[in-house]
Amino acid sequence: MSLQWEPEWVEEVLEYSGVRIRVFRDKATGLIACPVCGLGDNASYFFMPRDLLEHLRAHARRADKYRFAVVESEEE
Numbered sequence: 001m002s003l004q005w006e007p008e009w010v011e012e013v014l015e016y017s018g019v020r021i022r023v024f025r026d027k028a029t030g031l032i033a034c035p036v037c038g039l040g041d042n043a044s045y046f047f048m049p050r051d052l053l054e055h056l057r058a059h060a061r062r063a064d065k066y067r068f069a070v071v072e073s074e075e076e
């Protein structure tokens, strides 16, 4: 599958409901790429952090990869 736009992925840490996740976000569209699926042919994209979280929970049910995607909260 070829993309219709040229994504410019920027790495950032998403914070949502107490969870920090290192993700790639496209500068132009704001799309968030699932860090577990990666940026290749199997990539999954989301507009809403909530949707990404749901998707990551689905990963967690299937595999143990989830923990690699989550950045542990730092103690202040």
Ligand SMILES: [Zn+2]
Residues within 6 Å of the ligand: 034, 035, 036, 037, 038, 044, 055, 056, 059
């Ligand atoms: Zn995924």
